[in-house]
Protein backbone atom coordinates (compact mmCIF):
# COMPACT_ATOMS: atom_id res chain seq x y z
CA UNK A 593 0.00 0.00 0.00
CA UNK A 594 1.29 3.41 -0.87
CA UNK A 595 1.49 5.87 1.93
CA UNK A 596 0.42 9.42 1.45
CA UNK A 597 3.24 11.90 1.65
CA UNK A 598 3.35 13.43 5.05
CA UNK A 599 4.35 12.73 8.57
CA UNK A 600 3.65 9.15 9.52
CA UNK A 601 3.88 9.38 13.29
CA UNK A 602 2.64 5.86 13.90
CA UNK A 603 5.36 4.31 11.72
CA UNK A 604 7.98 6.43 13.41
CA UNK A 605 6.81 5.47 16.85
CA UNK A 606 6.66 1.83 15.85
CA UNK A 607 10.27 2.24 14.80
CA UNK A 608 11.11 3.18 18.36
CA UNK A 609 11.90 6.84 17.91
CA UNK A 610 11.61 8.96 21.00
CA UNK A 611 9.93 12.32 20.91
CA UNK A 612 13.35 13.90 21.03
CA UNK A 613 14.45 11.94 18.02
CA UNK A 614 11.31 12.89 16.12
CA UNK A 615 12.10 16.48 16.89
CA UNK A 616 15.58 16.01 15.52
CA UNK A 617 14.13 14.34 12.47
CA UNK A 618 12.03 17.28 11.47
CA UNK A 619 15.14 19.42 11.54
CA UNK A 620 16.63 17.42 8.69
CA UNK A 621 16.65 19.09 5.30
CA UNK A 622 13.99 16.84 3.86
CA UNK A 623 13.24 18.62 0.63
CA UNK A 624 11.39 21.75 -0.29
CA UNK A 625 8.33 20.82 -2.32
CA UNK A 626 4.91 20.17 -0.80
CA UNK A 627 5.35 16.48 -1.55
CA UNK A 628 8.42 16.48 0.63
CA UNK A 629 9.30 12.88 1.40
CA UNK A 630 9.49 11.44 4.86
CA UNK A 631 12.97 10.74 6.04
CA UNK A 632 12.69 7.25 7.42
CA UNK A 633 14.56 5.65 10.24
CA UNK A 634 16.78 2.77 9.21
CA UNK A 635 16.30 -0.55 10.97
CA UNK A 636 19.00 0.06 13.49
CA UNK A 637 20.11 3.61 13.07
CA UNK A 638 19.39 7.05 11.77
CA UNK A 639 17.58 8.36 8.74
CA UNK A 640 19.06 9.58 5.50
CA UNK A 641 17.72 12.80 4.07
CA UNK A 642 16.72 12.70 0.41
CA UNK A 643 19.17 14.26 -2.02
CA UNK A 644 17.98 16.71 -4.65
CA UNK A 645 16.32 14.67 -7.40
CA UNK A 646 15.05 16.07 -10.70
CA UNK A 647 11.89 14.47 -12.05
CA UNK A 648 11.04 13.35 -15.55
CA UNK A 649 9.10 16.57 -16.14
CA UNK A 650 12.20 18.62 -15.23
CA UNK A 651 14.34 17.11 -17.97
CA UNK A 652 11.63 16.82 -20.60
CA UNK A 653 11.08 13.08 -20.69
CA UNK A 654 8.82 11.54 -23.28
CA UNK A 655 5.72 9.87 -21.88
CA UNK A 656 6.17 6.11 -21.42
CA UNK A 657 4.93 3.98 -24.30
CA UNK A 658 3.23 1.51 -21.95
CA UNK A 659 2.20 0.97 -18.37
CA UNK A 660 4.65 1.66 -15.57
CA UNK A 661 4.57 -1.39 -13.31
CA UNK A 662 4.58 -0.62 -9.60
CA UNK A 663 5.23 -3.71 -7.53
CA UNK A 664 3.65 -3.94 -4.13
CA UNK A 665 6.86 -4.69 -2.27
CA UNK A 666 10.23 -3.11 -1.62
CA UNK A 667 13.28 -3.88 -3.74
CA UNK A 668 15.83 -6.24 -2.18
CA UNK A 669 18.93 -4.80 -3.82
CA UNK A 670 20.28 -1.38 -4.81
CA UNK A 671 22.32 -1.80 -7.99
CA UNK A 672 25.11 0.46 -9.23
CA UNK A 673 25.66 0.78 -12.99
CA UNK A 674 27.78 2.82 -15.35
CA UNK A 675 26.34 4.16 -18.59
CA UNK A 676 29.60 3.55 -20.54
CA UNK A 677 28.19 5.57 -23.47
CA UNK A 678 28.75 8.38 -24.24
CA UNK A 679 31.97 8.25 -22.21
CA UNK A 680 33.41 10.55 -19.60
CA UNK A 681 32.11 14.00 -20.43
CA UNK A 682 33.69 17.04 -18.85
CA UNK A 683 30.40 18.91 -19.01
CA UNK A 684 29.30 18.86 -15.38
CA UNK A 685 26.23 21.06 -15.84
CA UNK A 686 22.64 20.32 -14.94
CA UNK A 687 21.71 20.84 -18.58
CA UNK A 688 24.09 18.06 -19.54
CA UNK A 689 22.57 15.76 -16.90
CA UNK A 690 19.15 16.45 -18.41
CA UNK A 691 20.52 15.82 -21.92
CA UNK A 692 21.95 12.39 -21.06
CA UNK A 693 18.67 11.48 -19.38
CA UNK A 694 16.94 12.15 -22.70
CA UNK A 695 19.60 10.28 -24.70
CA UNK A 696 19.29 7.22 -22.48
CA UNK A 697 15.49 7.27 -22.59
CA UNK A 698 15.55 7.48 -26.39
CA UNK A 699 18.03 4.60 -26.61
CA UNK A 700 15.99 2.44 -24.25
CA UNK A 701 12.65 3.17 -25.91
CA UNK A 702 13.70 3.31 -29.57
CA UNK A 703 16.71 0.99 -29.48
CA UNK A 704 15.68 -1.59 -26.89
CA UNK A 705 11.93 -1.27 -27.36
CA UNK A 706 11.30 -0.68 -23.67
CA UNK A 707 8.34 1.36 -22.38
CA UNK A 708 10.61 3.94 -20.71
CA UNK A 709 14.13 4.40 -19.33
CA UNK A 710 15.37 1.10 -17.92
CA UNK A 711 16.96 2.55 -14.77
CA UNK A 712 15.03 4.15 -11.94
CA UNK A 713 17.65 6.89 -11.47
CA UNK A 714 20.54 8.50 -13.34
CA UNK A 715 23.50 10.21 -11.68
CA UNK A 716 25.62 12.57 -13.78
CA UNK A 717 29.34 13.23 -13.56
CA UNK A 718 28.41 16.63 -12.21
CA UNK A 719 26.43 14.98 -9.40
CA UNK A 720 22.93 15.78 -10.68
CA UNK A 721 20.42 13.04 -9.92
CA UNK A 722 17.53 12.58 -12.33
CA UNK A 723 14.57 10.28 -12.31
CA UNK A 724 14.82 7.59 -14.98
CA UNK A 725 11.64 5.55 -15.21
CA UNK A 726 8.53 7.60 -14.52
CA UNK A 727 7.15 7.59 -10.96
CA UNK A 728 10.46 6.44 -9.46
CA UNK A 729 10.81 9.48 -7.17
CA UNK A 730 7.22 9.32 -5.94
CA UNK A 731 7.42 5.59 -5.21
CA UNK A 732 10.85 5.82 -3.58
CA UNK A 733 9.58 8.62 -1.35
CA UNK A 734 6.67 6.39 -0.35
CA UNK A 735 9.13 3.74 0.78
CA UNK A 736 6.84 0.72 0.51
CA UNK A 737 6.64 -0.10 -3.19
CA UNK A 738 8.93 -0.50 -6.15
CA UNK A 739 8.82 0.81 -9.70
CA UNK A 740 9.87 -2.12 -11.85
CA UNK A 741 12.66 -1.09 -14.19
CA UNK A 742 14.74 -2.84 -16.83
CA UNK A 743 18.35 -2.75 -15.75
CA UNK A 744 19.35 -6.17 -14.42
CA UNK A 745 18.42 -9.19 -16.54
CA UNK A 746 16.27 -11.79 -14.72
CA UNK A 747 16.16 -9.68 -11.53
CA UNK A 748 14.10 -6.59 -12.32
CA UNK A 749 11.52 -7.32 -9.66
CA UNK A 750 14.23 -7.29 -6.99
CA UNK A 751 16.40 -4.31 -7.88
CA UNK A 752 16.39 -0.54 -7.97
CA UNK A 753 19.14 0.69 -10.28
CA UNK A 754 21.25 3.80 -10.66
CA UNK A 755 22.99 4.56 -13.97
CA UNK A 756 26.14 6.55 -13.27
CA UNK A 757 27.27 8.57 -16.27
CA UNK A 758 30.61 7.47 -17.66
CA UNK A 759 32.83 4.43 -17.96
CA UNK A 760 34.99 3.33 -15.03
CA UNK A 761 37.04 0.44 -16.32
CA UNK A 762 40.36 2.16 -15.62
CA UNK A 763 39.59 5.64 -14.27
CA UNK A 764 37.84 6.79 -11.13
CA UNK A 765 34.52 8.62 -10.82
CA UNK A 766 34.47 12.41 -10.31
CA UNK A 767 34.07 13.49 -6.65
CA UNK A 768 30.69 15.12 -7.37
CA UNK A 769 29.30 11.88 -8.81
CA UNK A 770 30.57 9.95 -5.79
CA UNK A 771 29.01 12.36 -3.31
CA UNK A 772 25.59 12.24 -4.96
CA UNK A 773 25.81 8.45 -5.33
CA UNK A 774 26.44 8.04 -1.59
CA UNK A 775 23.53 10.37 -0.80
CA UNK A 776 21.12 8.63 -3.17
CA UNK A 777 22.06 5.11 -2.09
CA UNK A 778 21.86 6.09 1.58
CA UNK A 779 18.39 7.52 0.98
CA UNK A 780 17.27 4.37 -0.85
CA UNK A 781 18.69 2.13 1.85
CA UNK A 782 16.99 4.24 4.49
CA UNK A 783 13.62 4.28 2.72
CA UNK A 784 13.57 0.58 1.96
CA UNK A 785 15.55 -0.81 4.88
CA UNK A 786 18.15 -2.31 2.54
CA UNK A 787 21.22 -3.61 4.38
CA UNK A 788 24.54 -2.24 3.06
CA UNK A 789 25.54 -5.79 2.03
CA UNK A 790 22.71 -5.64 -0.52
CA UNK A 791 24.25 -2.68 -2.34
CA UNK A 792 25.49 -4.46 -5.45
CA UNK A 793 27.09 -3.90 -8.81
CA UNK A 794 25.39 -4.94 -12.03
CA UNK A 795 28.05 -7.63 -12.51
CA UNK A 796 26.91 -9.32 -9.30
CA UNK A 797 23.86 -10.43 -11.30
CA UNK A 798 24.72 -10.46 -15.01
CA UNK A 799 27.96 -11.25 -16.87
CA UNK A 800 28.80 -7.65 -17.76
CA UNK A 801 31.65 -5.21 -17.30
CA UNK A 802 29.18 -2.81 -15.63
CA UNK A 803 29.76 -0.80 -13.44
CA UNK A 804 33.44 -0.96 -14.46
CA UNK A 805 36.22 -2.50 -12.44
CA UNK A 806 37.20 0.78 -10.74
CA UNK A 807 33.68 1.75 -9.63
CA UNK A 808 32.94 -1.87 -8.72
CA UNK A 809 36.07 -1.85 -6.59
CA UNK A 810 34.67 1.09 -4.63
CA UNK A 811 31.46 -0.68 -3.63
CA UNK A 812 32.91 -1.74 -0.25
CA UNK A 813 33.64 1.95 0.38
CA UNK A 814 30.10 2.83 -0.71
CA UNK A 815 28.66 0.25 1.70
CA UNK A 816 30.79 1.65 4.51
CA UNK A 817 29.70 5.22 3.71
CA UNK A 818 26.03 4.23 3.65
CA UNK A 819 26.37 2.13 6.78
CA UNK A 820 28.09 5.04 8.48
CA UNK A 821 25.40 7.48 7.41
CA UNK A 822 22.65 5.19 8.70
CA UNK A 823 24.47 3.92 11.76
CA UNK A 824 24.16 0.29 10.74
CA UNK A 825 26.71 -2.48 10.72
CA UNK A 826 28.26 -3.35 7.38
CA UNK A 827 28.95 -6.94 6.41
CA UNK A 828 30.75 -7.62 3.17
CA UNK A 829 29.23 -10.37 1.07
CA UNK A 830 31.22 -12.85 -0.99
CA UNK A 831 30.51 -12.42 -4.69
CA UNK A 832 31.03 -14.54 -7.78
CA UNK A 833 34.05 -13.46 -9.84
CA UNK A 834 33.81 -12.13 -13.39
CA UNK A 835 36.02 -14.15 -15.74
CA UNK A 836 36.71 -12.72 -19.20
CA UNK A 837 38.21 -13.95 -22.47
CA UNK A 838 41.95 -13.29 -22.49
CA UNK A 839 42.42 -14.06 -18.81
CA UNK A 840 44.64 -16.91 -17.66
CA UNK A 841 45.15 -18.79 -14.42
CA UNK A 842 43.72 -21.29 -12.00
CA UNK A 843 40.21 -19.83 -11.89
CA UNK A 844 40.01 -20.06 -15.67
CA UNK A 845 41.24 -23.65 -15.47
CA UNK A 846 38.59 -24.45 -12.86
CA UNK A 847 35.95 -22.81 -15.06
CA UNK A 848 37.06 -24.95 -17.98
CA UNK A 849 36.54 -28.10 -15.90
CA UNK A 850 33.11 -26.82 -14.86
CA UNK A 851 32.15 -26.16 -18.48
CA UNK A 852 33.32 -29.65 -19.45
CA UNK A 853 31.19 -31.05 -16.62
CA UNK A 854 28.22 -29.50 -18.43
CA UNK A 855 29.10 -31.34 -21.63
CA UNK A 856 31.37 -28.80 -23.35
CA UNK A 857 33.99 -31.43 -24.09
CA UNK A 858 35.86 -29.34 -26.67
CA UNK A 859 36.90 -26.82 -24.02
CA UNK A 860 40.62 -27.29 -23.30
CA UNK A 861 42.02 -27.48 -19.77
CA UNK A 862 44.93 -25.12 -20.30
CA UNK A 863 43.93 -22.23 -18.01
CA UNK A 864 43.68 -19.85 -20.96
CA UNK A 865 40.29 -18.20 -21.60
CA UNK A 866 40.28 -18.60 -25.37
CA UNK A 867 37.61 -18.65 -28.09
CA UNK A 868 36.32 -22.18 -27.46
CA UNK A 869 35.88 -21.42 -23.74
CA UNK A 870 33.96 -18.25 -24.66
CA UNK A 871 31.83 -20.21 -27.13
CA UNK A 872 30.96 -22.72 -24.43
CA UNK A 873 29.93 -19.93 -22.05
CA UNK A 874 27.74 -18.37 -24.72
CA UNK A 875 25.99 -21.58 -25.70
CA UNK A 876 25.43 -22.69 -22.10
CA UNK A 877 24.04 -19.26 -21.18
CA UNK A 878 21.63 -19.46 -24.10
CA UNK A 879 20.64 -23.02 -23.20
CA UNK A 880 19.89 -21.93 -19.63
CA UNK A 881 17.76 -19.03 -20.89
CA UNK A 882 19.94 -16.32 -19.33
CA UNK A 883 18.97 -12.85 -20.44
CA UNK A 884 21.97 -10.91 -21.72
CA UNK A 885 22.11 -7.49 -20.22
CA UNK A 886 24.75 -4.89 -20.82
CA UNK A 887 24.65 -1.21 -19.93
CA UNK A 888 26.19 0.03 -23.13
CA UNK A 889 25.68 -0.11 -26.86
CA UNK A 890 29.16 0.08 -28.33
CA UNK A 891 30.94 -2.28 -25.93
CA UNK A 892 28.37 -5.03 -26.13
CA UNK A 893 30.45 -7.23 -28.42
CA UNK A 894 33.40 -7.00 -26.03
CA UNK A 895 31.33 -8.66 -23.33
CA UNK A 896 30.85 -11.82 -25.37
CA UNK A 897 31.83 -14.92 -23.42
CA UNK A 898 31.99 -13.22 -20.01
CA UNK A 899 31.49 -15.81 -17.29
CA UNK A 900 30.03 -14.43 -14.11
CA UNK A 901 27.29 -14.33 -11.50
CA UNK A 902 24.47 -15.50 -13.74
CA UNK A 903 25.96 -18.76 -15.10
CA UNK A 904 28.41 -19.75 -12.36
CA UNK A 905 25.72 -20.71 -9.80
CA UNK A 906 24.18 -22.98 -12.45
CA UNK A 907 27.38 -24.90 -13.22
CA UNK A 908 28.78 -25.41 -9.72
CA UNK A 909 27.08 -28.59 -8.51
CA UNK A 910 27.27 -30.12 -5.07
CA UNK A 911 30.34 -32.29 -5.36
CA UNK A 912 32.74 -34.14 -3.11
CA UNK A 913 36.33 -33.19 -3.94
CA UNK A 914 38.46 -36.13 -4.99
CA UNK A 915 35.75 -37.92 -6.95
CA UNK A 916 36.35 -38.64 -10.60
CA UNK A 917 34.35 -35.84 -12.20
CA UNK A 918 35.22 -32.61 -13.99
CA UNK A 919 33.50 -30.63 -11.21
CA UNK A 920 35.65 -32.35 -8.58
CA UNK A 921 38.75 -31.51 -10.64
CA UNK A 922 37.63 -27.87 -10.67
CA UNK A 923 37.27 -27.97 -6.89
CA UNK A 924 40.73 -29.48 -6.57
CA UNK A 925 42.28 -26.77 -8.75
CA UNK A 926 40.66 -24.01 -6.67
CA UNK A 927 41.48 -25.60 -3.34
CA UNK A 928 45.08 -26.02 -4.38
CA UNK A 929 45.31 -22.41 -5.55
CA UNK A 930 43.81 -21.18 -2.28
CA UNK A 931 46.13 -23.36 -0.22
CA UNK A 932 43.24 -25.37 1.20
CA UNK A 933 43.66 -29.11 1.69
CA UNK A 934 41.13 -30.88 -0.50
CA UNK A 935 40.53 -33.45 2.22
CA UNK A 936 39.37 -30.69 4.56
CA UNK A 937 36.55 -29.72 2.20
CA UNK A 938 33.32 -31.56 2.59
CA UNK A 939 30.80 -31.74 -0.21
CA UNK A 940 30.88 -28.31 -1.83
CA UNK A 941 27.69 -26.28 -1.79
CA UNK A 942 27.03 -23.06 -3.69
CA UNK A 943 28.50 -20.86 -0.98
CA UNK A 944 31.67 -22.96 -0.81
CA UNK A 945 32.07 -22.69 -4.57
CA UNK A 946 31.57 -18.96 -4.40
CA UNK A 947 34.22 -18.60 -1.71
CA UNK A 948 36.71 -20.78 -3.54
CA UNK A 949 36.16 -18.96 -6.84
CA UNK A 950 36.48 -15.51 -5.26
CA UNK A 951 39.49 -16.37 -3.06
Ligand SMILES: [Zn+2]
Nearest residue numbers: 673794802887
Ligand atom coordinates in the same frame (compact mmCIF):
# COMPACT_ATOMS: atom_id res chain seq x y z
ZN1 LIG B 1 24.67 -2.03 -15.68
